[in-house]
Amino acid sequence: MPAFLVVLDVDSTLIENEVIELIADAAGTREEVAAVTARAMNGELDFAASLRERVATLAGLDAAVLADVRERVTVTRGVPELVAGVHAAGGRVAVVSGGFHEILDPLAERLGLDAWRANRLEVADGRLTGRVDGPIVDAKAKADALRAWAADAGIPSLGTIAIGDGANDLVMMAEAGLSVGFDAKAPVRQRADVLLDERDLSLVLPLLGLGRPALPSSFPV
Ligand SMILES: [Mg+2]
Numbered sequence: 001m002p003a004f005l006v007v008l009d010v011d012s013t014l015i016e017n018e019v020i021e022l023i024a025d026a027a028g029t030r031e032e033v034a035a036v037t038a039r040a041m042n043g044e045l046d047f048a049a050s051l052r053e054r055v056a057t058l059a060g061l062d063a064a065v066l067a068d069v070r071e072r073v074t075v076t077r078g079v080p081e082l083v084a085g086v087h088a089a090g091g092r093v094a095v096v097s098g099g100f101h102e103i104l105d106p107l108a109e110r111l112g113l114d115a116w117r118a119n120r121l122e123v124a125d126g127r128l129t130g131r132v133d134g135p136i137v138d139a140k141a142k143a144d145a146l147r148a149w150a151a152d153a154g155i156p157s158l159g160t161i162a163i164g165d166g167a168n169d170l171v172m173m174a175e176a177g178l179s180v181g182f183d184a185k186a187p188v189r190q191r192a193d194v195l196l197d198e199r200d201l202s203l204v205l206p207l208l209g210l211g212r213p214a215l216p217s218s219f220p221v
Contacts, residue, residue, distance in 0.1 A: 003090045005155045006082070006204070007146045007172060009164035010097035010104060010118070012041075013182050016074040016199070019099040020054055026065040029057035043167030043187040048136040051098060055121065059130025063123045066102045073103060075111070078202030083112055084213045085205045092153060096145040098137050098168055117145045143171040163204065164188065180204060 011018045024033035033054045040050040086093050097104055097118035108116040122133040135141070150160050162169065162176035167187045173179035174191070181192030183199050196203055202212055 003155075004086075004159040004161065004208070005092045005094065005146075005150050005153060006086050006161045006163065006208075007149065007176070008093070008095045008162075008201075009142075009166065009169045009182075010095050011099050012165045013163060013169075014076060014079060014095050014201075015107070016076055017072070019069065019073065019103050020051075022069045022072050023058055023061070023065065023100075024054070026068070027058045027061045033057055040168070041166035041185045043170075043185075047098060047138045047168045051119070051132065051136055051138075055128075055132055056130045058121070058128045061128045063121075063126050063128060066121075070103055070106060073107060075107070076199055076201050078200040078204075079111060080215055081202035081212050082204055084215055085202070085210050086208075087112070088213050089208075089210050091208075092149070092155075094145070094149050096137065096142045096172070098142075115145075115149050117141075139168040139171040142169065143175045146172045146175055161204070161208065163201075178207070180207065 008014050018037050021030055021034050024030040036050050036054050039045045040047050083093050092114040094115035095113055099118055101118045101120050104116055104118045117137060119137050120133040122129040122131040146160055146162060158177035160176040161178045162173045163180040163182050164173060165182050165184045165188060170191060179193045181188040181195045183197055189195060194207060205212055
């Protein structure tokens with residue numbers, strides 16, 4: 001049975017980007033979308049409503065641009081070390097995102113993550129419809145994911161660690177045994193157990209009492 005579970009947010013945590021802004025670049029709505037994202041991450045807007053509003057600006061975009069967006073994502077420093085270090089200690093690493101499966105799936109596979117959950121963009125006739133397909137992964141859904149993954153693995157809530165930067169991470173952070181605000185926005189800075197301001201996720205390892213593993217040079221990033 002795994003000893004513990006680390007759950008990370010994706011946008012601005014696992015990766016350096018906000019994926020919806022990269023997609024909005026292609027739609028010509030980046031400025032508008034970035035402004036709404038910043039307000040949502042500061043806790044000024046309801047996440048689900050703000051996501052619907054942002055995704056609506058993407059209507060009509062050729063779904064083929066998602067392949068370019070995947071190429072533009074930058075993984076945050078220290079992620080391969082964090083994953084390897086947690087796995088070596090018998091733990092699990094999962095991510096939950098208010099972003100999109102279309103971008104996250106190949107990345108999560110490449111990084112060897114144990115589980116992940118995100119939103120899905122609705123596509124019709126090869127174009128984004130401007131709607132989200134299925135229920136939205138909001139703050140509560142992030143906490144639900146953490147709880148479900150921990151229960152599946154028989155890990156008590158004290159054995160869970162939640163890492164995030166935005167207001168939609170606060171519910172899962174409250175649920176976790178240890179919460180880490182990663183280069184976090186104001187609402188998270190007030191409530192996280194620990195703040196990590198250097199953008200290097202391998203620094204989570206010493207917080208868990210774990211060393212930094214030596215990685216094979218072929219380790220994918
Ligand atoms: Mg985030």
